[in-house]
Amino acid sequence: MPRSGEAVRRRLQQAALELFAEHGFEQTPVEAIASRAGVTERTFYRHFADKREMLFDGETELRDLLVQAVAAVPHGTKPLPTLRAAFHETVPLFERNRPFTEPGVRLIAETPALQERSLAKRALLVNALTDALQARGVDARIAPLCAQVAMDTFAVATRRWMQEPSVPLHDQVDQAFRELRLAAAALK
Amino acid sequence: MPRSGEAVRRRLQQAALELFAEHGFEQTPVEAIASRAGVTERTFYRHFADKREMLFDGETELRDLLVQAVAAVPHGTKPLPTLRAAFHETVPLFERNRPFTEPGVRLIAETPALQERSLAKRALLVNALTDALQARGVDARIAPLCAQVAMDTFAVATRRWMQEPSVPLHDQVDQAFRELRLAAAALK
DNA sequence: CTCTATATGTCATACTCTGACGCTATTAGT
């Protein structure tokens, strides 16, 4: 195989993060990113489907880990406890990547176009979790609801963890799922 | 006040729906929409922020209705029952708009860019519901979780209602919230 | 009828993204 191109991809990500931090996402043309990385604008689009996509690189890794974790939960476990356990398995990944993802999270929070893409990525995760549940025999009727609700509960946990890093993510996850159980118990 | 421009806006929407149905969303340039509506491309962007936005016109109406419905629920009602009641109030709006929204829903389902925007609109609804809950004294810690979970539960109900119109939306909503309660009861 | 506010047209332009073609460098095979 010829030259790898992996170095170029990393340089593009590095250049983009720097420029986004300086001028913001919308005010940074792709040409500027490519230029700082020492390549052409065309090369950028050979490494990333579009300008937003480069901010969401770890999502496929997270998805694979989650699907694997769901499959590893002992059989007979109910859907939401299964998903809670799977999310606990991803905690080390989040803790390890925290310093890297923090600036990206802030950038996403203040850029509507990136929020949209972030929501789309979460939807992909929900789909993957739905399939993983159905592979365990969960009824196709409730699998999407469980996957979606668990995803949102975990999202609440991570958001709190970002704002208040003193509480471990494990505890935030348990706390959020506790609140979900209490809130749902009030339904008739 | 001079000419209203309301007729042009409607013509643009009509022309867009026709062209999207014929050639798809991505394959329809804004210029073609404007041309069929008898105006310039520039005028299109004076009526809609971007090409996707025209598919999500009813969202603000739905949002206002939901916020109003949440405020109208008797005090002392718990968050999720409050939101369930609020969503029940929006059922007539959905039933009335069903023939109009059906082609749009199919178009959104098969167009990634529109799915992203749809998710963003749902996020706006969740934010509005969160605020509406907090205005009723719901703890700011659990309001976002309740709003998000209720929104997803309602989304599941509407999706089933679209696929199987024989069951009334009211029943789909109750059924989905029942499933949410059962699923959450299995936690711990 | 005149004035004014608002909608629209016109023109220019920056930016995103894609296709086509050719060049170059790296790697595998001999």
Add this chain to the structure above:
DNA sequence: ACTAATAGCGTCAGAGTATGACATATAGAG
């Protein structure tokens, strides 16, 4: 070590999205 294949990259062209600036036309208020 030499060659050939291949993946990465540059260059060019072009369509489509979206926005700003300025001019024009039209409907309603006085």
